[in-house]
Amino acid sequence: MKKRVLAMVLGLTMLVSIFAVGCTKDEAKADFKAGFVYIGPTNDNGWTTAHDVARLELEKQLGIETAYVELVAEDEAAVKDAVTNLIDVGCNIIFTTSFGYMEPTVALAAEYPDLYFLHCSGYMMSENLGTYFGRIYEPRFLSGIVAGMKTTSNEIGYVAAMNIPEVVRGINAFTLGVKMVNPDATVNVRWTNTWIDPAKAKEAAEALLAEGCDVITQHQDSPGPLIAAEEKGAFAIGYDYPLTDVAPGSYMTAPVFNWSVYYVDIVKQIMDGKFVSASYWEGLNSGVVALAPMTDLVPAEAKTLVNEYEAKIKDGSFFVFEGEIKDNTGAVKVPAGTKMTDGEMLSMDWFVEGVKSN
Amino acid sequence: MFRIAKRGETNNRQALMFRLLGIFGALLVTSVIVMFMDHNPFDVLFSMVKGAFASKIRIENTIVKAVPLAITAIGISIAFRMKFWNIGGEGQIMMGAAAATYVALNYSSLPRIILLPLMFVTAFIFGGIWAVVPALFKVRFGTNETLFTLMMNYIALKLVGYFQYTAWKDPNGMGFPVIAKFEQSGYLPEVFGIHIGWIIAILIAVFIYLLVHHTKRGYEINVVGGSENTARYAGMKVGKIVVLSMLLSGGICGIAGFVQVSGVSHTLNVNTSGGVGFTAIIIAWLSKLNEGTIILVSILFAGMVQGGNYIQTAFQIPASVAQILQGIILLFVLGSEFFVQYKVFYNKKEVKKA
Numbered sequence A: 001m002k003k004r005v006l007a008m009v010l011g012l013t014m015l016v017s018i019f020a021v022g023c024t025k026d027e028a029k030a031d032f033k034a035g036f037v038y039i040g041p042t043n044d045n046g047w048t049t050a051h052d053v054a055r056l057e058l059e060k061q062l063g064i065e066t067a068y069v070e071l072v073a074e075d076e077a078a079v080k081d082a083v084t085n086l087i088d089v090g091c092n093i094i095f096t097t098s099f100g101y102m103e104p105t106v107a108l109a110a111e112y113p114d115l116y117f118l119h120c121s122g123y124m125m126s127e128n129l130g131t132y133f134g135r136i137y138e139p140r141f142l143s144g145i146v147a148g149m150k151t152t153s154n155e156i157g158y159v160a161a162m163n164i165p166e167v168v169r170g171i172n173a174f175t176l177g178v179k180m181v182n183p184d185a186t187v188n189v190r191w192t193n194t195w196i197d198p199a200k201a202k203e204a205a206e207a208l209l210a211e212g213c214d215v216i217t218q219h220q221d222s223p224g225p226l227i228a229a230e231e232k233g234a235f236a237i238g239y240d241y242p243l244t245d246v247a248p249g250s251y252m253t254a255p256v257f258n259w260s261v262y263y264v265d266i267v268k269q270i271m272d273g274k275f276v277s278a279s280y281w282e283g284l285n286s287g288v289v290a291l292a293p294m295t296d297l298v299p300a301e302a303k304t305l306v307n308e309y310e311a312k313i314k315d316g317s318f319f320v321f322e323g324e325i326k327d328n329t330g331a332v333k334v335p336a337g338t339k340m341t342d343g344e345m346l347s348m349d350w351f352v353e354g355v356k357s358n
Numbered sequence B: 001m002f003r004i005a006k007r008g009e010t011n012n013r014q015a016l017m018f019r020l021l022g023i024f025g026a027l028l029v030t031s032v033i034v035m036f037m038d039h040n041p042f043d044v045l046f047s048m049v050k051g052a053f054a055s056k057i058r059i060e061n062t063i064v065k066a067v068p069l070a071i072t073a074i075g076i077s078i079a080f081r082m083k084f085w086n087i088g089g090e091g092q093i094m095m096g097a098a099a100a101t102y103v104a105l106n107y108s109s110l111p112r113i114i115l116l117p118l119m120f121v122t123a124f125i126f127g128g129i130w131a132v133v134p135a136l137f138k139v140r141f142g143t144n145e146t147l148f149t150l151m152m153n154y155i156a157l158k159l160v161g162y163f164q165y166t167a168w169k170d171p172n173g174m175g176f177p178v179i180a181k182f183e184q185s186g187y188l189p190e191v192f193g194i195h196i197g198w199i200i201a202i203l204i205a206v207f208i209y210l211l212v213h214h215t216k217r218g219y220e221i222n223v224v225g226g227s228e229n230t231a232r233y234a235g236m237k238v239g240k241i242v243v244l245s246m247l248l249s250g251g252i253c254g255i256a257g258f259v260q261v262s263g264v265s266h267t268l269n270v271n272t273s274g275g276v277g278f279t280a281i282i283i284a285w286l287s288k289l290n291e292g293t294i295i296l297v298s299i300l301f302a303g304m305v306q307g308g309n310y311i312q313t314a315f316q317i318p319a320s321v322a323q324i325l326q327g328i329i330l331l332f333v334l335g336s337e338f339f340v341q342y343k344v345f346y347n348k349k350e351v352k353k354a
Helices: A002-027 A047-062 A076-088 A099-111 A137-150 A165-181 A198-210 A224-232 A260-271 A300-315 A342-346 B012-036 B041-053 B056-081 B089-106 B112-141 B145-167 B197-214 B216-226 B228-233 B238-265 B276-286 B291-315 B319-341 B348-353
Strands: A033-037 A065-069 A093-096 A116-120 A129-134 A155-160 A186-191 A215-218 A235-237 A251-253 A255-257 A279-282 A289-291 A332-334 A355-357 B002-006 B342-346
Touching: A033 A047, A033 A076, A047 A065, A047 A255, A047 A260, A065 A076, A065 B291, A076 A093, A076 A099, A076 B056, A076 B238, A076 B291, A093 A099, A093 A260, A099 A116, A099 A129, A129 A260, A137 A165, A137 A215, A137 A235, A137 A251, A137 A255, A137 A289, A137 A300, A155 A165, A155 A198, A155 A224, A165 A186, A165 A342, A165 A355, A186 A198, A198 A215, A198 A224, A215 A224, A224 A235, A260 A279, B012 B041, B012 B319, B041 B056, B041 B291, B056 B089, B056 B197, B056 B216, B056 B238, B056 B276, B056 B291, B089 B112, B089 B145, B089 B238, B089 B276, B112 B145, B112 B238, B197 B216, B197 B238, B197 B291, B216 B228, B216 B238, B228 B238, B238 B276, B276 B291, B276 B319, B291 B319, B319 B342
Parallel strands: A033 A065, A033 A093, A093 A116, A116 A129, A129 A279, A155 A186, A155 A215, A186 A355, A215 A235, A235 A251
Antiparallel strands: A255 A289, B002 B342
């Protein structure tokens, strides 16, 4: 009997000491550690890759530790699981990088008031939850110029994800660029209802190509549409991340994110104790968004025009959503001389003239 | 020729040996893979265990994952006792979750004490209906229940997709295809920091244990599973027993859906069932349909998933590799169970004939 008790006590001590060692190890962490929640795999060659490249840049520039969880569904159970695991390994700055993480992030920010939360592309904030995004509509507009001058069939294809303002704004900015240089062109939109599904994205692009489109662009996390264009000998404009090697025969350029501009900046603020919950939304001027270098497939005159308009956007002499802008039923949405406000752009739910959405 | 035969008697010593061999084999193969990833296998495998159980957050995450697995496995086990192969747990979870969501969204003004039981009951009914349909077809027309229940999964999944993207889409979601989040009244309360789904799971386990082992109904289920003809000869109404038991089986799976939406996701989406209905089949089998063992195995299973998530964050091992490790461990565990029950021998005579 005594022996058994002794064995049990010894066994328990061992177990407790194992756990104790584990705990002290975890608590001996640096002051700040940033954790990232990703919707796709880090090698999706698009949205998530752009975030992950910036994460590594953040490590390099500020010398802090980071961690990530990939392939997290847009569901509260999944997001909570990912975030608590990040907190468990010592993360105290949490970046959640998909629109559908918004409500779960709000709940988690309330549950962990001492930690910093930053949600990409949403609009809900709290004291310890800020939002961030890039004015990607600026480079989208520039890429529209490229598409409008490249097309010969005057049919351009746009593989879009969800029918939400972020995506609608991109379609509209792109179409305004197209129409400025080519009033006869139409932008045909196909919805996939998913951010990342390479096969679905490719199929949508193939359908657009079959309908006669000769230039394809996308609001998708993966380069499926680029590959479809390459296979059909058409031309393509990517998204999120510059990719010349995936479709060398069709890739022209891409509106891209350079998230490290923001990540380094906000983490520095937090480290200096200067964090204020805010909504970060910057454009070409800040460098957080850009038009990726244009390949030789882009016509020379388009290159010149893009450079001209990029300079104009940067110095404020040109604004993408300035009237007169009509919607695709012909009604004037923005009167001549008026600029849309941030609020109007963030809730955009109508298409400009020239968009054909099924 | 290799031949496979069932072992006459289970020898405890042999069983233990095969299980230890299984664990050893799993450790060996996973270690090799981890070494290829340039990590120390002892570190990673030990961390997998620590990552599942060694802190409050980790234990909570493990239990939260174990709850739907345990409830669904218990639900499925009732059908399996009758040798009715219910592969439709996934769809039954979805229908239960959808029904609970409908109630939570439309009657959110009700007090929690009324709303939650209402969600519970509707989830049970709709999960049950999804299982009763294949049961009726089997009883009336002798359809194959494995295929039928499997196909019902896809119908349920597409239906939830329709709710999420069209019918129940949140009008305040700025166009994003999500169903609105529940009001607080639709949230399961928490006990010890974890939603009370774990208490529901234990209560269901006790209830089913008593039903199966200590009531006439339970006895009938077991007899039908043993031999339908015997049951018929004894004057039992086999059809009625099958249909009612499937109502219970699917209903319990539906409750797992209710627990998921009310306890963790706080809304419904196409990811709600997340493969639980399929994993639960493995758990029910590994546990030999024993309710207590199901709870234990569910916790171990959930621990493996949570440990896998932990090593992803701690070592930045890709999600796909963590899943491969889990798959290998599972393969060896299932493999050793096979050798516990069956023996494989080499028959020379057969070869000569051929």
